Amino acid sequence: DQQVKQNSPSLSVQEGRISILNCDYTNSMFDYFLWYKKYPAEGPTFLISISSIKDKNEDGRFTVFLNKSAKHLSLHIVPSQPGDSAVYFCAAREGGSEKLVFGKGTKLTVNP
Amino acid sequence: KAGVTQTPRYLIKTRGQQVTLSCSPISGHRSVSWYQQTPGQGLQFLFEYFSETQRNKGNFPGRFSGRQFSNSRSEMNVSTLELGDSALYLCASSFQGASSPLHFGNGTRLTVT
Numbered sequence: 001d002q003q004v005k006q007n008s009p010s011l012s013v014q015e016g017r018i019s020i021l022n023c024d025y026t027n028s029m030f031d032y033f034l035w036y037k038k039y040p041a042e043g044p045t046f047l048i049s050i051s052s053i054k055d056k057n058e059d060g061r062f063t064v065f066l067n068k069s070a071k072h073l074s075l076h077i078v079p080s081q082p083g084d085s086a087v088y089f090c091a092a093r094e095g096g097s098e099k100l101v102f103g104k105g106t107k108l109t110v111n112p
Numbered sequence: 113k114a115g116v117t118q119t120p121r122y123l124i125k126t127r128g129q130q131v132t133l134s135c136s137p138i139s140g141h142r143s144v145s146w147y148q149q150t151p152g153q154g155l156q157f158l159f160e161y162f163s164e165t166q167r168n169k170g171n172f173p174g175r176f177s178g179r180q181f182s183n184s185r186s187e188m189n190v191s192t193l194e195l196g197d198s199a200l201y202l203c204a205s206s207f208q209g210a211s212s213p214l215h216f217g218n219g220t221r222l223t224v225t
Contacts, residue, residue, distance in 0.1 A: 034213055043116070043202050043216035044155075089155065098143050098206060099168050100214060102155040 003027045004092050006103035014111055019077040021106050023090030026071065030092040034100070035064060035075045037086045044089055048075070080110045114139065116217035118203050124223045130191040133220045137184050137205030144186040145214060146178060149200040158201075161186055162208065193224045 005024045013019045021035075031052040036044035050057040050064045050073070057064050063076045077084055090103040117136040125131050137144050146158040157170040161180035178188040184205075190197055200221050204214035 036216075041218070041221075043118075043204075043218045046213045046215055049213050091155075097168060098145055098160045098162070098208070098214070099157045099170070100145075100147075100155075101157070102147075104154045 001026075002104075003030075004090055004101050004103040006088075006090055006106050008106050009104070010107045010109070012109045012111065013080050015082055016079045019075075019080045019084065019108055019110065021075040021077075021088050021090075021108065023073050023075075023103055024071060025073075025092050027092070027094065027101070028071070029094045030101075031095045032093045033064070033066060033073050034091045034093070035062075036089045036091060037084075038089060038105070039086050047088075077108075080108075082110050082112050084108060085110050116203055116205050116215055118201075118217035118220050120220060121218065122221045122223075124225065125193050126225055127193055127195060129193050130189065131193060131222060133188045133190075133201055133203075133222075135186045135188070135203030135205075135217060137186070137203075138215055141205035141207050141215075142184050143206045143208045144180055144184060145204045145206075146186070146188050147202045147204065147216075148172075149202060149219070150198075155202070158188070190222075195224050198222060198224045 034049040035047045038044045066073045087105045089105045091100040143162045145160040160168040164180045175191045180186045200219045202219045204216045206212045
């Protein structure tokens with residue numbers, strides 16, 4: 001039973017355009033959501049997070065949107081750069097727990 | 113500030129052996145978690161420690177165990193290794209709090225032959 005789903009295994013975009021990565025969840029007890037970027041042979045790097053009391057959080061080129069009624073969140077990267085090419089993981093946490101539940105990841109390729 | 117440090121980076125063991133992996137969290141972080149990453153299952157939660165106490169455990173057999181020391185450093189042990197234990201083992205630390213993200217180390221790549 002996958003509680004966090006990233007339905008697109010891969011995404012390819014042109015440099016300078018917007019990248020939109022999507023994530024769906026089923027557990028309504030999740031109250032904190034995070035996005036991580038991962039390069040091969042390295043650990044995941046924290047990108048941005050959002051609490052369930054918000055619907056948007058922005059940090060530079062990265063914006064995360066949360067739609068609680070649809071149990072859906074998305075990560076927007078604008079403008080996309082070749083260095084953004086990596087696997088992106090969506091993760092969620094239940095209130096009071098440090099345990100993260102991860103999606104399977106989306107491999108983003110930004111073409112020059 | 114130094115990040116999460118995991119040692120060793122690579123490890124090769126044979127079936128039936130046991131292994132101990134080490135993790136030093138970011139200074140000031142008291143919560144340490146361990147995850148297993150495999151191509152088929154993705155990132156799976158193993159356990160979490162806070163102030164030397166295990167607070168949460170994932171769905172892994174008892175061969176997987178861990179501990180945390182008074183300086184917040186943590187170790188993870190896998191006994192009676194199986195081929196399926198080959199994976200990237202990731203340690204993460206956090207400051208602890210409702211909106212405190214986990215910060216990961218670069219992992220230990222364990223290969224069981």
